[in-house]
Amino acid sequence: MEEWYSAIESAGDVEGLEEIRIAVFGKKGVLAAEFAKMKSAPNEQKSAIAKELNIHKGRLTKQLSERKNILQTLELERAMKAEAIDMTLYSPTSSSGALHPVMETMDRIVEYFSMMNFAVKTGPMIEDDFHNFEALNLPKYHPARDMQDTFYFKDEMLLRTHTSPVQIRTMLSHKPPIRMIAPGAVFRRDYDITHTPMFHQVEGLLVDEEGKVSFANLKYILEDFLKYMFGDVDVRFRPSFFPFTEPSAEVDISCIFCEGEGCRVCSKTGWLEVLGCGIVDENVFDAVGYENVSGYAFGLGVERFAMLIHRIGDLRSLFEGDIRLLEQFR
Ligand code: DAH
Numbered sequence: 001m002e003e004w005y006s007a008i009e010s011a012g013d014v015e016g017l018e019e020i021r022i023a024v025f026g027k028k029g030v031l032a033a034e035f036a037k038m039k040s041a042p043n044e045q046k047s048a049i050a051k052e053l054n055i056h057k058g059r060l061t062k063q064l065s066e067r068k069n070i071l072q073t074l075e076l077e078r079a080m081k082a083e084a085i086d087m088t089l090y091s092p093t094s095s096s097g098a099l100h101p102v103m104e105t106m107d108r109i110v111e112y113f114s115m116m117n118f119a120v121k122t123g124p125m126i127e128d129d130f131h132n133f134e135a136l137n138l139p140k141y142h143p144a145r146d147m148q149d150t151f152y153f154k155d156e157m158l159l160r161t162h163t164s165p166v167q168i169r170t171m172l173s174h175k176p177p178i179r180m181i182a183p184g185a186v187f188r189r190d191y192d193i194t195h196t197p198m199f200h201q202v203e204g205l206l207v208d209e210e211g212k213v214s215f216a217n218l219k220y221i222l223e224d225f226l227k228y229m230f231g232d233v234d235v236r237f238r239p240s241f242f243p244f245t246e247p248s249a250e251v252d253i254s255c256i257f258c259e260g261e262g263c264r265v266c267s268k269t270g271w272l273e274v275l276g277c278g279i280v281d282e283n284v285f286d287a288v289g290y291e292n293v294s295g296y297a298f299g300l301g302v303e304r305f306a307m308l309i310h311r312i313g314d315l316r317s318l319f320e321g322d323i324r325l326l327e328q329f330r
Contacts (some may be wrong), residue, residue: 001030001056001060001148001189003031004024005059005063007020007021007065008060008063009069010257012071014068014075017064017067017068017071018054020064024060024271025060025061031056031057032220034049034053035050035053035059038050038053044147056143057076058211063180085156094305095260100307100318101310101312101318101329102302102306104164104306104317104328105282105302105305105306105309106183106200106302108172108182108229109183109305110227112225113181113202113225115203117178118181118204118206119180119181120180120183121170121181122184123160123163123165123166123182124160125159125160125184125185125187126153126160127158127160127161128156128157128158129157129158130156130168131165131168131169132158132161133169134287134289135165135284135288136243136244136287137167137243137244137281137283137287138243138244139282143227144242148161148190148252150188151187152190155312159186160186160187161175161186161187161189162163162186162203163182163183163184163186163203163299164203164205164297164299166180166184167180167205167284167297168284168288170205171288171290172288176290176293177206177208177209178209179205179206180204181200181202181203181204182204182205183200183201185198185199185200186198186199186201186203191313193314193316194297194315196303196315196316196318196319199302199303200301200302201299201300201302202294202299202300202302203297204298205295206296206297207280207294208293208295209289209292210243210292210294211292211294213295213296214279214294215247215307218277218278218296219237219300222277222298226253226274229305230256230308230309231254233253234253234260235252235253235254236271237249237250237251238250238251238252240276240278242276243248244284245279245280245281245296246279247279248278249277249278250273251273251274251277252272252274252275253270253272254271254309255269255270255272258270274300274301274304274308275301276298276299276300277296277298277299278296278298279296280297300325301322303318305321310329312323
């Protein structure tokens, strides 16, 4: 029997070991033959022979399974080495991607307002009439709705035309004070060099106790923000109209192409319009049930910022996915 112990010990692979197992334990194997021989042995020796054979049977079984474990581990290690991929290897043919200029600009805007402790809020792109218009002091049939003509579904649902509904959602779910921005996609039925049916906005809203929030606060933060985005520009506020703010203003920066001299991009005015803002209208606070508060709000188009920062001439080129444009921002 001894030779089988050394045979198992020197088996080089799982297949070889299986051959040994059959030779020992198979129907025509050594053990079966030894048990058969025992039958013709004298009766008084039978039990001693059987005992010895059973001891061998047990020890061989144990040794076989131990050797099998070792061989399987070795084979796995060998296979892993042979099929290994070096993930640190430099490939001269691969290229790395980059953020789309619109997303990169959005991140920078969010970064500024996060530094100023504004929370980032989001809302649904499929909105209802109440949040998108009604609560923002844009009643049904009000002509100001025409400026945001959009895509309607049934049951007064629509693709949101601006990020302003997130103001309403935030005020309805939180108590004042509020300090938030809402970045996201918005939709309108427009398509030309400066308009696409989908674009991105960042909305801002700050609400605190009555008398605490003034136009001066709004002016300060927007000037600081615009210098953060565009560098050392002049900023001017022009009176304007938005249904949800009173008073309202449009904000211009001095033209970054001609430095205020007057050129084609700024239509010879020396100024570029970049955002809308104002003091929150009382009707908006009434719609969300806020009392004894004051606040300011603002809204801007991210594509417009990206185009000015990167000097991109046609807004539509931001959405064509042309690799020649995108590669410049790697
Ligand atoms: N919602 C406006 C738009 O899409 C932008 C805007 C203007 C937002 C003034 C404001 C604001 O919060 O105060 O044209």
